[in-house]
Amino acid sequence: MERKQFSLGDVVMMKKSHPCGANEWQIIRMGADIRMKCVKCDRSVMIPRSQFERQMRKVIRQADPGKMDIL
Template sequence: MERKQFGLGDVVQMKKAHPCGTNAWKVIRMGMDIRIKCTGCEHSVMIPRLEFERKLKKILVKAPEDTP
């Protein structure tokens, strides 16, 4: 199985939509846990990296390379 390469600032699509109706999330923290923020209602969630990788469907927008 191919691992999707995601990074800080990327906008990703998860397998299940958020209750607010949006299915796009922005990665705002990376480490052993990943924090993602809903682009619709601004709610943020922290989930373990393995669970995030399992629930990730695709990367919608890659962050610019020059972000710190």
């Protein structure tokens, strides 16, 4: 199985939606754990990379290298 490609600042779709109803998350930290921020309500969660790779469906928007609105 091919590993999914994602990078810092990408907006991804996950299998389960956030309790606020949004299904889009922005990746704001990468390492052994992935921290992502809900696009709708700006809450952030941190999950292990292995769990993130299993639950990620697809990359919705690639990060713009010139402009990163993480903080």
